Amino acid sequence: MSNDNAEQHQQDSAEAGLTPEQRRLRGLRVSDAEREHVVELLKAAIGRGMLTLDEFSERADTAYAARTRGELNEVLTDLPGLVHPEAPPMPGFGHPMGGVAGAGATMPSSFTSGEPLVLRAHGSTLVRKGRWAVPSTLVVRNRYGETRLDFTEAVVTSEVVQVEIDIKWGAVHLVVPDHAAVDLNALHDIKWSTISDKTRGHVGTPQFVVTGRVHGGSLNVRHPRKGLFF
Numbered sequence: 001m002s003n004d005n006a007e008q009h010q011q012d013s014a015e016a017g018l019t020p021e022q023r024r025l026r027g028l029r030v031s032d033a034e035r036e037h038v039v040e041l042l043k044a045a046i047g048r049g050m051l052t053l054d055e056f057s058e059r060a061d062t063a064y065a066a067r068t069r070g071e072l073n074e075v076l077t078d079l080p081g082l083v084h085p086e087a088p089p090m091p092g093f094g095h096p097m098g099g100v101a102g103a104g105a106t107m108p109s110s111f112t113s114g115e116p117l118v119l120r121a122h123g124s125t126l127v128r129k130g131r132w133a134v135p136s137t138l139v140v141r142n143r144y145g146e147t148r149l150d151f152t153e154a155v156v157t158s159e160v161v162q163v164e165i166d167i168k169w170g171a172v173h174l175v176v177p178d179h180a181a182v183d184l185n186a187l188h189d190i191k192w193s194t195i196s197d198k199t200r201g202h203v204g205t206p207q208f209v210v211t212g213r214v215h216g217g218s219l220n221v222r223h224p225r226k227g228l229f230f
Contacts, residue, residue, distance in 0.1 A: 026070030038063045038072055039155070045079050046135075046157050053117075053133040060131075060155065121145035121170065131155060137162045142170035142217065150175040152224045156206045163210045167193070167217040174221045179204045182221050189213030198222040 039060050045051045051059070059075040066072035116137035119126055122145055129150035136158035140147055142165070152175055165172055165187075176182055181204045184197055193214040199221055210219070 026068065026073065028069045030066055030069055030072050034069075034072065035063050035066060038066075038075065041076065041079075043155065043157050046133075050079055053135065056155070056157075057133055116164075119147060119149075121147045129153070133157065134161060136160065138164065140165045140167075140172055140212075142167045142172055144168070145170045147172045148175075149173070150224070151180065151208070152177055159205050159207065161206055161208050163208055163212075165210060165212040165214065165219065167212075167214045167219065169216040171218045171220070174208065174210075174219075175224050176208055176221065178223050180223075181205070181207045183207060183209045184219075184221070186211040187214065187219075189215070192216045194218045196220045196222075 042051065042056050042059050042063065046053065046056050063072060063075050066075075115135070116139050117135050118139040118141070119128070120141045122143045125146045125148070126142075127148045127150075129148070129152075131153050132155070134151060134154045134156045138149075138161065140149070140163065147170070149172070163174070174182070176199060180199075181202050182197060182199045184195065187195070187210060190213065193216060195214065196219070202223075208221075210221075
């Protein structure tokens, strides 16, 4: 029996173990709000060390494409503690307590994502924009290049993001969401450089705490311009 046939046989057997009501609930269509809620729970799973950023990205794509509660359920079935009483997982798949999380599921108010993300630009331009995963710590090393980080649509996995920069004869541009805040007070080494913060005084979350040094370069921070990236 091929792998595809074996997987289908296992799924059919699991479906047979559900009651008619459970099958009906798994076939219900899901809303955008339910998809977004599940993605938030996947963020929490990163903070608990259950998922890597790559796994999160793959499951988030599946969640956004899900049409039914059963399809949405599949991204959570092996993550303990994420439960929806009306959408039980199929027997034999994942964790016995898995399921599409609803109002009863819990999520920590603050969480981290483990290993920092290190971004390097040397004599070239490095850009991150759109829906990309942002851990609790970013390290940006720029030599004779340009780094553009747009957090407007990014998946930020922590209420506080530490951004450690090391700029030498280069430029770093940070675009943060309108509801976000930026703290540049921890920049400890600035020489022959320009710093521009057009978000100054704004209070909100997430908070981007920028540390490190800028030598012979520039750091520019702002909120997004409508219809424009930079």
